[in-house]
Amino acid sequence: MELLDLYRIMYRIRRFEERVERLFLAGKIPGFVHLYIGQEAVAAGALAHFRPGDYLTSTHRGHGHALALGVDPRDLMAELFGRRTGVCRGKGGSMHLFDARRGMLGANGIVAGGLPIAVGAGLGLRILGHEGAVFCFFGDGALGRGVLHESLNLAALWQLPVLFVLENNRYASTTGFAESHAFQVPALVGAYGIPYLEADGSDVEEVHRAVGELLAHVRSGRGPAFVEAHTYRFKGHYVGDPERYRSRQEVEEARRRDPLGLARARLLALGLAQEELEALERKEEELLEEAVVFAEGSPWPDPEEALVGVFAEPVSDYPWEEP
């Protein structure tokens, strides 16, 4: 059953993130952490269409995209812990996750940083004659940036195989959508002649359907497409955010449309046995516990590792010095 798979991914993301929040607050995860909780249906619904040979660019809120793509939770957790076994060997961290083997071209600490890269990946696929599409995730904050407009233009002009996925969670840090944007998204996208669909980002099946429809266009070589998923982040912008810019009530209201709750209820209504669902959830819990144990038990990188890896070959700035 398709929905069950989507639910499994959403469940994995949710419970992974809840662990991350706890571990961060306990001081075990360094750096900044931006949680994806509430937005799971977007990553799960969209990336269910991801195939080998496809690529992805993500944002500072990229754990969900990585997990939906199939990045091993152990490698991901180890990276968040800054350990040698992490997907980026401890050099990237939460905001800068890469998994080249799976086509993950990077989470990004720069808002909209992934957009031109996605366009370039689309161009590269075309030039090399490869099949494949590029999934480009970004938040509503990215709509303020010039590179977004330039990326839409170039992708449309050259008819590149890029699916732009706007996760509109209504806020860019403390700033509400309307406070930053003087345009309507469909009109913006329409100006570039790019096909546009919107989807309820709490409804994983709807996201899945909309993205499926747009991807048919993208994969047929007719150029980019754009999906806007209306979603909400249940947590603050980052762990520790005092959240003075929105009301408790607004958050409570949004939480009532929890994508996991909706999918779960639908599965049960379709006749799936409660026990079966719980068995699946237990398996996910085990996997995630294992990821935490793996991360905590992994060694720190050797400090000297910091000095290598900028180029393909080692470079010494001052050859008369020991590193």
Place this chain on the structure above:
Amino acid sequence: MREITFAEATREAMEEEMARDPRVFLMGEDIAKQGGIFGQFKGLPQRFGLERIRDTPISEPTLVGAALGAALVGARPVLDIHFADFLLLAMDELVNQMASLRYMSGGKLKAPVVIRAPDGAIRSAGAHHSKSLEGLFLHLPGFKVVAPATPRDAKGLLKSAIRAEDPVLYLEHKALYPRKGPVPEGEYLVPLGRAEVVREGRDVTLISYSLTLHKTLEAAEALARDGVEAEVVDLKTLYPLDWDTLLGSVERTGRAVVAHESWRFLGPGAEIAATLEERLWRKLKAPVARVGAAHVPIPFSPPLERRVIPQVEDILMAAKEVLAWA
């Protein structure tokens, strides 16, 4: 004297300058509703309103260009950039437009803009949020570059920056915001372009600024326990540089170490070391040593970050090397 934090001191500076001069305004992302992501603007929107304390979209290049435009018609913009790393998004506006404007217009136009940019590595923020970019901006003519180390200077330098008639890059190390220090009650200015000998000594001059100054002072303490008297100079303004104070100190001690968080390779220390050697080579008792970040992007994992960013031990080691020359 009362002790307040670096963040409070910079807020006082903003508040006093905005009250003094109605042309001064502040804009940036998340500054009004949140009071700044480091809490450095708390209370200002209530006092000055959302016209003069202005939240903006995520549009760094346009914000830098717009600050320039506002300055050209007589306003005094202060632009807050979340993290100094994001200055890189706006290099064209900063360098091609803002920095060269007075010169290119034959002195007929000016760009009195202050850009406040938190820099430096703290708590594993990773490569996109940890850079110290002063070396880059020092290389490009047209910016005054300021990097305070104490709450007292943060306030006095920011006020001077706002009154300056040219673009000022005002770099604040993120780790400094919560740091407390004595700050005078009344109004005062700390002039741009002047360094200060913050600790006297006759054996070696340690030169630094911003957060690294505090590590340098710790190194000086450690040297004192070994009977070495280190003089410490806080540069405060990196351009224009106060060569008089620097040359005066190094002439007395005959030895120098420059320490900063910017990359060492072609970093500010390289220019300082080269100039000290040009001017004082007969009087130097040892080559000038430099301490700076390793030439790699700033890594995430704590042991890696620590390895790349200069620590007290690194400054101490450099000082000992310089002292070891006969």
